[in-house]
Amino acid sequence: MPEYPAKLQEYLDDFSFISTRDERVDYLIAIADEFEPVSAAIATKPYDEGHRVVGCESEAFVWAIERPDHTLDFHFDVLNPQGLSAMAMCAILDQSCSGAPLEQVAAIDGEVVFTFFGRDISMGKGRGLTELVNAVVYSAKQGLRH
Amino acid sequence: MSDISSRGYKNAAKLVSTEWVAAHLNDDNVRIVESNEDPLLYPSGHIPGAVEVDWVKDLNDPLRRDYLGKAGFESLAGRIGITPETTVVFYGDKSNWWATYALWVFELFDHTNAVIMDGGRLKWAEEGRELTRERPSIRATNYTAPERDDSQIRAFRDGVLQHTQSDGQLVDVRSPAEFSGEKLHMEGYPQEGAVRGGHIPGADNVPWSRAANEDGTFKTADELRAIYQEEIGLDPVAPTIAYCRIGERSSHTWFVLTNLLGFSDVRNYDGSWTEWGNSVGLPIER
Numbered sequence: 436m437p438e439y440p441a442k443l444q445e446y447l448d449d450f451s452f453i454s455t456r457d458e459r460v461d462y463l464i465a466i467a468d469e470f471e472p473v474s475a476a477i478a479t480k481p482y483d484e485g486h487r488v489v490g491c492e493s494e495a496f497v498w499a500i501e502r503p504d505h506t507l508d509f510h511f512d513v514l515n516p517q518g519l520s521a522m523a524m525c526a527i528l529d530q531s532c533s534g535a536p537l538e539q540v541a542a543i544d545g546e547v548v549f550t551f552f553g554r555d556i557s558m559g560k561g562r563g564l565t566e567l568v569n570a571v572v573y574s575a576k577q578g579l580r581h
Numbered sequence: 582m583s584d585i586s587s588r589g590y591k592n593a594a595k596l597v598s599t600e601w602v603a604a605h606l607n608d609d610n611v612r613i614v615e616s617n618e619d620p621l622l623y624p625s626g627h628i629p630g631a632v633e634v635d636w637v638k639d640l641n642d643p644l645r646r647d648y649l650g651k652a653g654f655e656s657l658a659g660r661i662g663i664t665p666e667t668t669v670v671f672y673g674d675k676s677n678w679w680a681t682y683a684l685w686v687f688e689l690f691d692h693t694n695a696v697i698m699d700g701g702r703l704k705w706a707e708e709g710r711e712l713t714r715e716r717p718s719i720r721a722t723n724y725t726a727p728e729r730d731d732s733q734i735r736a737f738r739d740g741v742l743q744h745t746q747s748d749g750q751l752v753d754v755r756s757p758a759e760f761s762g763e764k765l766h767m768e769g770y771p772q773e774g775a776v777r778g779g780h781i782p783g784a785d786n787v788p789w790s791r792a793a794n795e796d797g798t799f800k801t802a803d804e805l806r807a808i809y810q811e812e813i814g815l816d817p818v819a820p821t822i823a824y825c826r827i828g829e830r831s832s833h834t835w836f837v838l839t840n841l842l843g844f845s846d847v848r849n850y851d852g853s854w855t856e857w858g859n860s861v862g863l864p865i866e867r
Contacts, residue, residue, distance in 0.1 A: 456620075456638070457624075460620060460621055460624045461624065463621055464621055464624055464625045467621065467625070516703075516706070517619065517622060517674050517702065517703060517706070518619075519619055519621040519622055519625050520619050520620075520621050523621065552620075555637045555638065556620065557618050557636075557637075559618065560618060560619060
């Protein structure tokens with residue numbers, strides 16, 4: 436298995452020990468509470484549609500800003516005020532992937548969504564969250580090409 | 582949005598307003614139930630006193646593709662502390678899509694004393710009403726349910742086939758792209774394994790969300806009649822079957838046709854396209 440960003444691996448390890456739905460939900464809500472939407476210095480509404488995560492019903496947007504060391508800072512917003520799962524996923528990706536080696540970010544498999552949210556998540560929700568991960572991975576792959 | 586009573590619904594008693602719910606938070610004869618697609622929403626904040634019914638773990642059989650049986654429903658009803666006399670108020674995310682699904686399942690067990698909070702969770706929250714993370718302490722009840730009755734409001738594959746052969750009314754509530762066969766799934770949703778695209782012969786396409794306003798409330802009866810009766814010509818006294826992908830979106834349309842427009846015989850085909858589009862030999866139109 437390819438090496439993932441250290442913080443992401445930490446989250447994955449944490450979630451692998453979760454045994455009940457309530458524990459999972461409580462942890463995800465706590466993470467969602469840490470979500471910080473993109474600052475006005477990066478983007479203002481209405482956002483450029485090019486940053487929209489296609490397939491995410493919670494209307495998530497993602498921006499990737501290059502750092503001097505050529506890693507990326509990721510910024511997100513979720514327009515649906517009830518898009519709590521999307522906010523949790525954005526917080527995980529922000530904390531895990533911003534500043535992480537691009538090779539590690541580019542190696543992330545969308546399947547991580549199901550480690551965090553469980554297999555009984557709805558098809559639509561699973562797809563939307565996976566597309567969030569894919570958007571970050573895509574940016575990392577683009578960064579590696581430059 | 583206007584008062585529910587002024588919108589011309591045939592059975593306006595199946596809808597209650599957020600104001601009504603706020604006034605009945607401590608009513609022992611009322612149980613408020615949140616049912617969402619997103620499993621994080623209820624624990625992150627819900628109407629005070631509300632319990633959660635989860636569409637995956639509470640309403641579906643864990644092994645077979647089917648709903649829970651009599652014993653499972655009795656257990657669920659007992660856990661959420663209701664009796665057959667309790668008015669169950671469902672609300673949830675996505676314009677009450679999942680709330681109407683839960684209500685439909687409850688009605689399979691003849692718990693018809695069930696209503697929808699118009700506008701759902703979003704309207705409650707946007708009105709600045711209280712949400713709490715505190716789970717209510719519920720005194721469990723002993724609920725005796727009848728056997729699940731699939732004969733009145735639920736349709737099965739063979740029945741749908743007969744219905745099409747007699748030119749019965751069918752409403753496909755999926756997106757136009759799913760209806761045409763261009764896509765095998767809802768926009769933004771994954772391919773769920775249907776090997777053929779298209780729709781059941783004779784079906785008309787009215788995406789479920791057309792029945793809802795931007796704020797999640799239901800459109801007025803006149804607006805709904807314009808869609809379902811004038812636009813696609815449904816006859817309210819003729820048997821009608823609604824379907825989508827797995828029967829959840831179509832439960833919303835079932836609710837609209839049955840309760841808001843007063844259609845006399847509407848069934849929800851929960852096998853829907855994931856069954857029809859995979860079945861050998863069944864006719865398909867594109």
